[in-house]
Structure formats: C-alpha cells, structure tokens
Amino acid sequence: MKKLILTAAALVLSAGVAAAETVRMGTEGAYPPYNFIDDNGQVAGFERELGDKLCELESLTCTWVTNDWDSIIPNELSGNYDTIMAGMSITDERKKSIDFTQAYYPPAASAYLSMTPDADLKGGVIAAQTGTIQAAHVAETGATLAEYATLDDTIAAVKNGEADAVFADKDALKPFAGTDGFQFVGDDVALGDGIGIGLRKSDTALKDKFNNAITKMKADGSLNKLLVKYFGADALTFKN
Amino acid sequence: MICYLTTGKQMLFYGSFGIVLVLLVVTAPVALLFGFSGALAARSRITPLRWVGRAYTAMVRGVPDIIFFLFVPIAMDEGIEYVRNRIKCPDWNQPVFAGNEFHVCAAAKMPLNSAPQIYHEIYGFSLAVIAFAVVFGAFAANVLYGAMQAVPRAQLETAEAYGMTQAQVTRRVLIPQMWTYALPGLSNLWMILIKATPLLFLLGIEDIVYWARELGATKSTVYAYPHPDWRVYYFLVLLVFYLVMTKLSEIVLNRINRKLSFGQATAGGEALRKADI
Numbered sequence: 231m232k233k234l235i236l237t238a239a240a241l242v243l244s245a246g247v248a249a250a251e252t253v254r255m256g257t258e259g260a261y262p263p264y265n266f267i268d269d270n271g272q273v274a275g276f277e278r279e280l281g282d283k284l285c286e287l288e289s290l291t292c293t294w295v296t297n298d299w300d301s302i303i304p305n306e307l308s309g310n311y312d313t314i315m316a317g318m319s320i321t322d323e324r325k326k327s328i329d330f331t332q333a334y335y336p337p338a339a340s341a342y343l344s345m346t347p348d349a350d351l352k353g354g355v356i357a358a359q360t361g362t363i364q365a366a367h368v369a370e371t372g373a374t375l376a377e378y379a380t381l382d383d384t385i386a387a388v389k390n391g392e393a394d395a396v397f398a399d400k401d402a403l404k405p406f407a408g409t410d411g412f413q414f415v416g417d418d419v420a421l422g423d424g425i426g427i428g429l430r431k432s433d434t435a436l437k438d439k440f441n442n443a444i445t446k447m448k449a450d451g452s453l454n455k456l457l458v459k460y461f462g463a464d465a466l467t468f469k470n
Numbered sequence: 471m472i473c474y475l476t477t478g479k480q481m482l483f484y485g486s487f488g489i490v491l492v493l494l495v496v497t498a499p500v501a502l503l504f505g506f507s508g509a510l511a512a513r514s515r516i517t518p519l520r521w522v523g524r525a526y527t528a529m530v531r532g533v534p535d536i537i538f539f540l541f542v543p544i545a546m547d548e549g550i551e552y553v554r555n556r557i558k559c560p561d562w563n564q565p566v567f568a569g570n571e572f573h574v575c576a577a578a579k580m581p582l583n584s585a586p587q588i589y590h591e592i593y594g595f596s597l598a599v600i601a602f603a604v605v606f607g608a609f610a611a612n613v614l615y616g617a618m619q620a621v622p623r624a625q626l627e628t629a630e631a632y633g634m635t636q637a638q639v640t641r642r643v644l645i646p647q648m649w650t651y652a653l654p655g656l657s658n659l660w661m662i663l664i665k666a667t668p669l670l671f672l673l674g675i676e677d678i679v680y681w682a683r684e685l686g687a688t689k690s691t692v693y694a695y696p697h698p699d700w701r702v703y704y705f706l707v708l709l710v711f712y713l714v715m716t717k718l719s720e721i722v723l724n725r726i727n728r729k730l731s732f733g734q735a736t737a738g739g740e741a742l743r744k745a746d747i
Contacts, residue, residue: 252584260684262692267684269694270478293587297674305674308544308572309551309579327570382687386699405690410698430571432564 252291256311259296264317276460277315287443319422329431331440333424336466342416343403344395354394357384363421364397483681490667497602504607509614530608543597554578598673613655617648650730657723
C-alpha cells in the first residue's frame with residue numbers, strides 16, 4: 231500500500247514537471263472587483279478571469295497566490311511568484327524595480343469619495359492606500375495624507391471621521407458609493423499609464439508571452455467584453 | 471446564517487485556528503531545544519562553545535523580533551536555493567544576485583514552481599517555525615541559564631563528593647533540579663508566544679488575525695453575502711480565543727509547577743511539604 235502511494239506520488243510529481251511551464255500569479259486579494267477572495271476562499275475578480283484567459287492563450291499553467299500589498303514587489307523579486315496582477319498602475323517609479331507588460335486596463339480615473347458633499351479636498355485629511363499612485367497624488371495636492379494598509383481601512387477611516395474623504399481608483403470605490411451616505415465629490419483625476427502585469431526584469435520571455443496574449447485579446451474584443459462585465463456598461467475600454 | 475458560516479472562506483478561517491495551534495505545538499519544543507543547547511553552550515568549559523552560546527543569546531535578544539522574522543526566513547530561503555542552484559544547475563552562468571533580483575534556475579526553486587500550493591505553504595510554515603524557534607530559543611536560553619545558576623551549589627557539591635563526573639552531575643542533579651527555577655520564566659515565554667502568532671502574516675501565512683480582518687471587512691455586492699463592517703465581531707471571537715488559551719495555559723502551568731516544586735528546597739516545595747503533614 232505504501233509503495234502504491236509512493237509510486238502515485240512520484241507519478242504526480244513527474245507529471246507536474248512534464249506539463250507546461252507553471253507560472254505563479256501574485257495578487258493582493260483585497261481590491262474588488264479587480265481581485266478579491268470570494269466566499270469559497272478562492273481568488274476571484276476581473277484579474278483572476280483575465281489572468282486565467284491569458285494563461286490559456288499561451289498554454290501556461292497558472293496558480294494564484296495572495297500577498298500583502300506592502301511587500302508585493304519585494305516578494306516577487308525574491309522569486310516567491312512570477313507576476314503581479316493586483317490593479318497595479320504602471321508608473322516610472324515602479325519601472326525602476328520591475329517591468330510591466332502593456333496595459334490590460336486603460337489609464338483609469340481616480341476619484342474622491344466622501345460622506346459630506348462639501349469635503350475639503352485641498353486642505354483636509356484625505357485617506358489613501360499606502361504605496362499607491364493615489365497616495366503620491368494626495369501628497370502633492372497639499373491635503374494631509376492619511377495612509378492605510380488596505381482599501382477597506384481607508385473607507386473605515388472616512389466612516390469614523392479620521393479622514394474627510396478617500397482617494398482611490400474610481401472603480402474600486404463605486405461599490406461603496408450610495409451606501410452609508412457615501413458619494414463621489416470633486417472631479418475625477420487621471421493618474422498613471424494604465425494597469426499592467428508586473429514582472430521581474432529578467433523574465434523577458436514571460437513578458438513577451440503575456441504581451442502577445444493581451445494583444446490578441448485586445449484585437450478580438452474579448453478584453454473589452456471582460457472590462458464591461460466587471461466594471462459596468464460605462465467602463466473604460468480599449469479602442470482599436 | 472448557517473450558509474454564511476459554512477462558506478469555503480469561513481472554513482479557511484476555522485482552519486487557521488488549527489494552523490496557530492500547530493505552530494504553538496511545534497514551535498514550543500523546538501524553541502526549548504534551541505534554548506537548552508544555548509544554555510548548555512553558555513555554561514560550557516570549552517571557551518569557543520561558550521562564546522557561541524553567549525553570542526547567540528545576546529544577539530537575538532538585542533535585535534527586534536520583527537527584523538528576525540523578516541530576515542531569517544528570507545536568508546534561509548535564498549541560502550537553500552543558492553546551494554540547490556550550485557548542485558542542480560552547475561552551468562548556470564547568470565548572476566544569482568542580479569541587481570535587486572534573486573535569480574536561480576527553475577530547477578533550484580524551493581519548492582518548485584510547479585509544486586502544488588500546499589507544498590509552498592508547508593515550506594513557508596517550516597521557515598516560520600524555525601524563525602520563531604530561533605527568537606524564542608534565545609530567550610529560553612537565558613531563562614535556563616539563570617535556572618542552572620540558581621540550583622544550590624551544595625546540591626552539586628554533594629554529587630561531586632559521591633564521585634560523579636561533571637557530565638553526571640549535570641545530567642543527574644543539575645538538569646532535574648533546574649526546572650523549578652526555570653518554569654516561571656518559561657511560562658512567560660509561552661504566553662508571549664501565544665500572542666506573537668499574528669506575526670505569521672509577515673511571512674505570508676494566513677493566520678486567524680488575517681482571516682478575521684479579511685472576513686470582517688465591508689463586503690460590497692460583488693460578494694455572495696454583502697455585509698457592512700463586521701470586524702468588531704470577528705475580533706471579539708479572537709479575543710475569546712486568546713483568553714481561553716491563556717486560561718488553559720495557566721491551569722496546565724500551575725499543575726506542572728506543583729509537580730516540579732515537590733521535594734524542592736524552595737518556598738513552593740516547603741508549602742507542599744507543610745500541606746502534606
């Protein structure tokens with residue numbers, strides 16, 4: 231019996247090696263609808279579905295892992311996973327340490343969400359998630375920046391009065407607008423060059439594969455369909 | 471309600487209690503072993519060994535825990551992969567430390583990229599156990615070292631007078647007697663260890679605090695069960711869990727303490743003797 235199990239285990243292991251290249255996809259799992267942990271404890275959301283599709287197109291075997299946002303780039307560099315698909319905007323700052331594929335999400339609008347329509351966006355306290363382009367933007371506007379580890383913490387901060395408004399991706403904030411007296415205030419701000427897949431600079435082959443797959447999905451319109459599915463009829467889409 | 475409490479995600483939350491308990495059960499003996507070796511080394515008559523023992527306790531106790539939790543697992547992981555890279559890919563000609571990247575061949579990855587997620591988790595968990603053991607072992611070493619010094623000299627001298635060698639004195643008299651002096655310090659460490667488990671999340675292991683935060687967070691309509699901010703209820707559950715753990719530990723430690731004090735020339739032992747008469 232023991233031998234049987236061992237042989238089975240050996241077979242499984244060797245089969246794993248023989249199969250297509252395995253890519254470990256890193257994400258945060260706390261940024262709906264981009265990526266979140268669904269009620270079955272699985273990674274779900276726009277990036278999960280898109281990532282699986284891209285892997286299918288390039289016949290890669292992909293597994294999903296979650297990692298804290300704060301350490302998501304260092305842990306990729308040390309090789310814990312191979313890609314970052316976590317709503318990460320392409321910025322020059324990040325390009326210094328990692329590479330990005332072409333954008334799979336167009337440059338998105340960021341917006342302020344507040345519980346009072348006349349929140350002071352220029353001189354008040356604005357909550358943002360640590361290490362995001364939105365946090366960097368708030369620091370530049372002259373408002374007082376209050377940083378929190380997750381998006382949910384920023385929402386909670388506004389709710390309990392620590393901050394006047396929260397500044398984040400408009401799509402991530404949309405589900406909260408209209409609940410508990412939350413509403414969008416001020417104008418939308420366009421930041422970053424869109425969202426791309428983050429990769430180690432040395433992984434050029436993998437980068438080409440994903441770029442190739444994204445181009446395919448842009449060309450046949452399936453990427454736009456997916457954007458509309460997750461972000462509503464008025465979602466930003468790619469024009470060809 | 472029943473449906474909500476039995477979703478896959480809730481199950482992971484319940485499972486994480488098991489992870490924390492396993493961590494405690496595995497780490498405590500390993501840390502004690504580290505501490506024991508450290509204490510014996512610090513008492514050794516061989517000078518270099520004594521230096522090693524003293525340096526271990528002094529260094530680990532002097533550096534903040536959080537730095538050790540970030541440093542030890544990463545250093546071990548990269549060390550293992552570096553060695554595997556040397557063995558499995560002798561003709562690997564790219565630099566391993568390329569700029570800010572750590573870069574080894576695919577076959578040297580530990581565990582392999584293609585391995586199921588569970589192996590990655592077990593590997594991460596083992597690294598966490600070692601990190602915890604190194605840190606808590608240093609504190610335990612100091613406690614045990616102090617306890618060994620506290621055993622009355624007269625006891626050891628008597629043993630020597632019977633013609634026992636140094637090793638026999640240590641084994642037969644010193645070690646059996648020191649536990650009663652070590653227990654208060656060790657019980658402190660155990661209590662701190664129980665509360666230190668949320669540090670697991672630093673190492674990418676999803677423990678009870680992580681899941682309480684994740685499950686309690688406001689859920690919009692993209693989830694099957696939307697709900698407002700429920701973190702306070704989830705954290706209340708954790709509060710109860712930690713208090714129960716503390717109470718149980720207290721009961722068990724009191725029992726052990728009673729047993730160890732029996733027949734000892736300490737106030738505790740004296741109280742037991744009087745109660746018996």
